[in-house]
Amino acid sequence: MSAASAIQVRLDGYELVVGLEVHVQLATATKIFCPCSTDFGRPPNANTCPVCLGLPGALPVLNHEAVWLAMRASLALGCEVQPESVFARKNYFYPDLPKGYQISQFDRPLALAGGLEVASGDGGSRWIRITRVHMEEDAGKSLHDRFAGWSAIDLNRAGVPLVEIVSEPDIRTAAEAGAYLRLLKQTLEYARVSDVSMEKGSLRVDANVSVRRRGETALGTKTEVKNLNSFSAVERAIDVEFARQVALVAAGEAVVQQTLLWDERSQTVRPARSKEESHDYRYFPDPDLPPLVLDPAWIDEARASLPELPAARRARMAQAYGLPAYDVEVLTASVPLADYFEELARIHGEAKAAANFVMGEVLATLKANGTEIDAFPIRPPALGELLDLVRDGTVSGTAAKQVFARMLASGEPARAIVEREGLAQVSDDRLLHAWIEEVLVERAEEARRLIAGERKLVGVLVGAVMKKSGGRADPRRVNQLLAARIGS
Numbered sequence: 001m002s003a004a005s006a007i008q009v010r011l012d013g014y015e016l017v018v019g020l021e022v023h024v025q026l027a028t029a030t031k032i033f034c035p036c037s038t039d040f041g042r043p044p045n046a047n048t049c050p051v052c053l054g055l056p057g058a059l060p061v062l063n064h065e066a067v068w069l070a071m072r073a074s075l076a077l078g079c080e081v082q083p084e085s086v087f088a089r090k091n092y093f094y095p096d097l098p099k100g101y102q103i104s105q106f107d108r109p110l111a112l113a114g115g116l117e118v119a120s121g122d123g124g125s126r127w128i129r130i131t132r133v134h135m136e137e138d139a140g141k142s143l144h145d146r147f148a149g150w151s152a153i154d155l156n157r158a159g160v161p162l163v164e165i166v167s168e169p170d171i172r173t174a175a176e177a178g179a180y181l182r183l184l185k186q187t188l189e190y191a192r193v194s195d196v197s198m199e200k201g202s203l204r205v206d207a208n209v210s211v212r213r214r215g216e217t218a219l220g221t222k223t224e225v226k227n228l229n230s231f232s233a234v235e236r237a238i239d240v241e242f243a244r245q246v247a248l249v250a251a252g253e254a255v256v257q258q259t260l261l262w263d264e265r266s267q268t269v270r271p272a273r274s275k276e277e278s279h280d281y282r283y284f285p286d287p288d289l290p291p292l293v294l295d296p297a298w299i300d301e302a303r304a305s306l307p308e309l310p311a312a313r314r315a316r317m318a319q320a321y322g323l324p325a326y327d328v329e330v331l332t333a334s335v336p337l338a339d340y341f342e343e344l345a346r347i348h349g350e351a352k353a354a355a356n357f358v359m360g361e362v363l364a365t366l367k368a369n370g371t372e373i374d375a376f377p378i379r380p381p382a383l384g385e386l387l388d389l390v391r392d393g394t395v396s397g398t399a400a401k402q403v404f405a406r407m408l409a410s411g412e413p414a415r416a417i418v419e420r421e422g423l424a425q426v427s428d429d430r431l432l433h434a435w436i437e438e439v440l441v442e443r444a445e446e447a448r449r450l451i452a453g454e455r456k457l458v459g460v461l462v463g464a465v466m467k468k469s470g471g472r473a474d475p476r477r478v479n480q481l482l483a484a485r486i487g488s
Helices: 003-012 064-076 174-190 231-250 296-304 310-321 325-331 335-348 351-369 380-391 397-410 414-421 429-442 444-451 457-468 475-487
Strands: 014-025 087-091 101-105 111-119 125-137 141-147 150-154 161-167 203-213 223-228 258-263 268-274
Touching: 014 174, 014 231, 064 111, 064 125, 064 161, 064 174, 064 296, 101 125, 111 174, 125 174, 174 203, 174 231, 174 310, 203 231, 223 231, 223 268, 231 258, 231 268, 310 325, 310 335, 310 351, 325 335, 325 351, 335 351, 335 380, 351 380, 351 397, 380 397, 380 414, 397 414, 429 444, 429 457, 429 475, 444 457
Parallel strands: 223 258
Antiparallel strands: 014 161, 014 203, 087 101, 111 125, 125 161, 141 150, 203 223, 258 268
């Protein structure tokens, strides 16, 4: 048995157990307990005041909009919002925590008992339970690269409103963790409660990882992996930590409960500190903040305000447009993309053609340019005109891509480009025959093999004719004429 096989056999004897803690910044203009701005990218310590600096005598005042968005997030995740919750002080010392405590929620959180259904590796799905959603303020940020030999503190993030979304330890593979996080992010985007940008720090993930022998039910000792800056990093870190813990347990050693940092460069985890328990933080109700009591009618209003969520939109679009599951999954990746497709499908009238062009040319352009669909210059009415020209036989599919590129460059309407540049589809048999004959001479070997029965070469020769015509030839007619020519 190879070393790699031995390692896999060893891993197969153990079960991975993962729970995720996700911190999400709420999309408010001001902080949770003071009127300071939450704008990202301001100069260090520009967004601060006596409240978020923790100066003596400064008192917190709860942000109404933060509560509203936290309720919407909780309800979108299927949680039950509690009529009464309590803010507590989580006491610990760190340089970027000016008060010496963080205002959070502990034993009486905002919401309980939700979940998300995610795809599993076997083609089915799994229900990942969400234990709780609670509100809290963010801490500041320590910067270690500004001054040689010193750490700098930026308190712009101190007091930024967060919800922490805590899952049950229901995740069994790194891929499931990634699927859960992507669906969680998408759900919060649809609910319009956060921009969930990992680059801006408005979505941060900590993974609680443990292992146990297959068939056991007791949970093993967990470690918490931090410093995860992408969903793919979460998956890689979980796999690495799983292998590390299995190696320890298989050797008869104990897993130490601790906080670990993921090192992206070396693809390893390293210890940061021993893992705290809840009693280490000496939680107690914040004496400056009364219990948060929510009017049931306000909770109902928040529930009624929720837009169509991802699962519902996928189901509706699949039924309304007759699209396959893969297409629907791609097109509903974000609200703006789904909106763009649906407007295009209504304008053009043929959903599959609209889906193909959006998933092909449009998404490829967005990826190449690093832009979002909201900023895409070709809006659905203009693209609908181009697709109409293809459907009507005015331009070929190949020529349509050329027209699309020129639309991007100039902003002109599709029809004007087609007329000016002579890109209208050619169906004149005389011209088509001439191009076919030229290709058969230039590609004599492929023509001989096609005549001998190698039918897959039809596409090769049709493609050569399309290239020779500058994309203007009618491909269906070329197929017909080529078949007649070869068969003669």
